[in-house]
Amino acid sequence: MGRPRTFDEEAILDRAMLLFWRKGYEATSMNDLVDGLELGRGSIYAAFGDKHRLFVLALGRYLARQDELxxxxxxxxxxxxxxxxxxxxxxxAADSVCSGSGCFSVNSIAELLPYDEEVAELARRSLRRSEETVAAQLERARLSGELSTAVGPGQAAHLLVTLVQGLQIMRKADPDPARTAACLDSAFALLQSPAAAPAGVLVPS
Incomplete structure (x- = not known):
């Protein structure tokens, strides 16, 4: 019988997530993981498998937190x-906590796709869930008269999720939060029904 583990696996996964988030998959070496997790190689392999498996577990943990949000x-x-x-x-704001590293999911897509099918499937599921959640709220906006009749909830959800994914890349080069906010404000102004706009707010026709 193997010895019981003397560490908190969830805490270790959180630390691994931050390591991969800051440096990316390829640039994070096993030595980085040994030092950052304060575990021997044997303990890492026994608990989590190889580096790739640990990365997938860490990314899945990050995406699960996005789902909770x-x-x-x-x-x-x-x-x-x-x-x-x-x-x-x-x-x-949540993706600003990791030293300006951007979105862990977007970074992983940019680095590992299309060649890593396991990461690709995680990303596809996450984007699908995000679009479905946003579309449900946009359907509510349609029914209440908030949403412009020029676009359907599904189309608008795809637009917003795609925009946010792109902004996560753009703000790594241009981190000015005012420019990010202005871009989102413009998108929502286009999606809002003119009849629902507050007095004094101009909505494109």
Whole structure:
């Protein structure tokens, strides 16, 4: 019988997530993991498998936290579009905590796709869930008259999720938060029904 583990696996996964998030998959060596996790190679392999398996587990943990944020973001008693706008601010803020490294998911897509099918499947599932959640709120916005009739909830959800993914890349080169906010504000102004705009706010026709 093997010896019981004397470390908290979830805490170790959190540390691995931060290491991969800061440096990327290829640039994170096993020596980095040994030093950063404060575990021997044998313990890492025994608990988590090889480097790639540990990376997939860490990415899955990150995406699960994104899912939790999405699931808790909305209150059906409040207008949908302002809540969606707040959600994207929260997502951007959450991805600012790791030393300006951007979004772990977007970084992983850029680095490892299309050749890593396991990471690709994680990314596809996450993007699908995000679009479905956003589309549900946009359907609520449509029913309440908040959403422009020029676009359907599914189309608008795809647009917003794609925009946020792109902004995560762009702000690594241009980290000015005001420019990111202005881009999101423009997108929401285009999606909002003119009849639902607050007095004094211009909505493109």
């Amino acid at each position: 999405l699931a808790s973001a909305f209150d059906d008693r409040r207008p949908a579009l302002p809540q969606l706008r707040e959600l994207f601010d929260r997502l951007m």
